[in-house]
Amino acid sequence: xxxxxxxxxxxxxxxxxxxxxxxxxxxxxxxxxxxxxxxxxxxxxxxxxxxxxxxxxxxxxxxxxxxxxxxxxxxxxxxxxxxxxxxxxxxxxxxxxxxxxxxxxxxxxxxxxxxxxxxxxxxxxxxxxxxxxxxxxxxxxxxxxxxxxxxxxxxxxxxxxxxxxxxxxxxxxxxxxxxxxxxxxxxxxxxxxxxxxxxxxxxxxx
Amino acid sequence: xxxxxxxxxxxxxxxxxxxxxxxxxxxxxxxxxxxxxxxxxxxxxxxxxxxxxxxxxxxxxxxxxxxxxxxxxxxxxxxxxxxxxxxxxxxxxxxxxxxxxxxxxxxxxxxxxxxxxxxxxxxxxxxxxxxxxxxxxxxxxxxxxxxxxxxxxxxxxxxxxxxxxxxxxxxxxxxxxxxxxxxxxxxxxxxxxxxxxxxxxxxxxxxxxxxxx
Numbered sequence: 001x002x003x004x005x006x007x008x009x010x011x012x013x014x015x016x017x018x019x020x021x022x023x024x025x026x027x028x029x030x031x032x033x034x035x036x037x038x039x040x041x042x043x044x045x046x047x048x049x050x051x052x053x054x055x056x057x058x059x060x061x062x063x064x065x066x067x068x069x070x071x072x073x074x075x076x077x078x079x080x081x082x083x084x085x086x087x088x089x090x091x092x093x094x095x096x097x098x099x100x101x102x103x104x105x106x107x108x109x110x111x112x113x114x115x116x117x118x119x120x121x122x123x124x125x126x127x128x129x130x131x132x133x134x135x136x137x138x139x140x141x142x143x144x145x146x147x148x149x150x151x152x153x154x155x156x157x158x159x160x161x162x163x164x165x166x167x168x169x170x171x172x173x174x175x176x177x178x179x180x181x182x183x184x185x186x187x188x189x190x191x192x193x194x195x196x197x198x199x200x201x202x203x204x205x206x
Numbered sequence: 207x208x209x210x211x212x213x214x215x216x217x218x219x220x221x222x223x224x225x226x227x228x229x230x231x232x233x234x235x236x237x238x239x240x241x242x243x244x245x246x247x248x249x250x251x252x253x254x255x256x257x258x259x260x261x262x263x264x265x266x267x268x269x270x271x272x273x274x275x276x277x278x279x280x281x282x283x284x285x286x287x288x289x290x291x292x293x294x295x296x297x298x299x300x301x302x303x304x305x306x307x308x309x310x311x312x313x314x315x316x317x318x319x320x321x322x323x324x325x326x327x328x329x330x331x332x333x334x335x336x337x338x339x340x341x342x343x344x345x346x347x348x349x350x351x352x353x354x355x356x357x358x359x360x361x362x363x364x365x366x367x368x369x370x371x372x373x374x375x376x377x378x379x380x381x382x383x384x385x386x387x388x389x390x391x392x393x394x395x396x397x398x399x400x401x402x403x404x405x406x407x408x409x410x411x412x413x414x415x416x417x418x419x
Contacts, residue, residue, distance in 0.1 A: 021292040032303035
């Protein structure tokens with residue numbers, strides 16, 4: 001009893017203040033969440049348009065498709081169909097995420113219409129170390145993914161980064177961040193492929 | 207004006223000016239070096255960082271000053287950290303909602319305001335010992351000093367690395383038929399260290415001259 005009384009005497013202010021601060025953050029989050037969401041969607045579309053240059057619009061093919069993160073957590077993502085001017089499907093775009101070196105890395109991944117090739121990725125969110133891990137945003141790393149087969153990619157510490165194959169050359173000094181991107185892509189491409197095949201949007205033989 | 211109110215106005219003025227020069231957080235106290243070196247590549251991110259720090263500094267000083275008589279000495283740092291973290295989270299959400307490009311450009315440096323020594327230093331040395339008025343003025347002075355310093359460093363670096371200020375070209379670049387060759391080093395960390403070092407040297411020289419005079 002004395003211990004509880006002592007604990008409350010010492011920490012009541014911290015408990016009260018934390019409660020009010022929690023409410024304050026919740027209110028700010030509730031007020032601005034829609035705007036933040038809109039900004040993220042806008043950014044998603046901008047990145048997807050840069051990667052799938054033929055696309056003139058994006059339609060949601062599967063809304064809230066359930067996929068598993070690398071840690072086994074179930075998350076919902078929207079799989080978007082990229083439509084060209086002649087209404088043909090020119091690819092698919094979706095966001096995926098995983099753990100990086102410093103924090104979560106969130107990327108927009110694009111694949112071709114037949115899910116055979118990766119058309120590139122763009123970074124939506126990354127707090128990787130400036131000058132090291134944040135080089136995953138730079139073209140010299142991202143360009144390695146342009147046109148690689150949409151299958152299991154491997155990370156190599158050395159090699160020629162200009163050769164387009166399933167071997168991705170890591171950024172010097174940022175192996176963990178480089179590996180995180182490769183893992184995220186490997187993990188999501190497989191699941192998205194299954195989702196699209198199950199819905200009959202992509203045939204199994206492709 | 208009575209003598210008391212005159213003295214009070216004098217204290218407020220002195221507190222405000224202190225942060226701008228005599229106790230400038232960057233040049234005199236050498237606090238907040240991480241954002242000073244990292245975000246001064248251009249004026250826009252430097253100004254955004256400065257204003258975010260002003261917001262957090264003012265809000266945290268208000269809260270700390272209001273609860274100063276209730277603080278337990280051994281829990282005060284914990285209280286300061288909780289307070290600062292709350293306002294940094296709000297500032298981060300605001301930037302994400304209304305200035306998303308700048309939020310993305312500043313990246314992890316906005317959440318890192320939580321560990322900015324200027325804020326915890328002002329909470330400990332000023333807000334936890336002074337009235338609300340003095341705490342707000344101190345936060346404004348220190349925040350303004352930090353923002354102005356960041357903008358000065360960023361202006362020098364932006365002009366020398368791109369020939370522009372606020373992204374508005376002011377020097378004729380050689381690539382466009384002009385005379386100015388941009389100094390690539392100024393956009394790199396080495397440029398931040400050199401500019402800060404030179405500015406610190408200049409401020410020290412001016413201070414010594416003032417002391418002699």
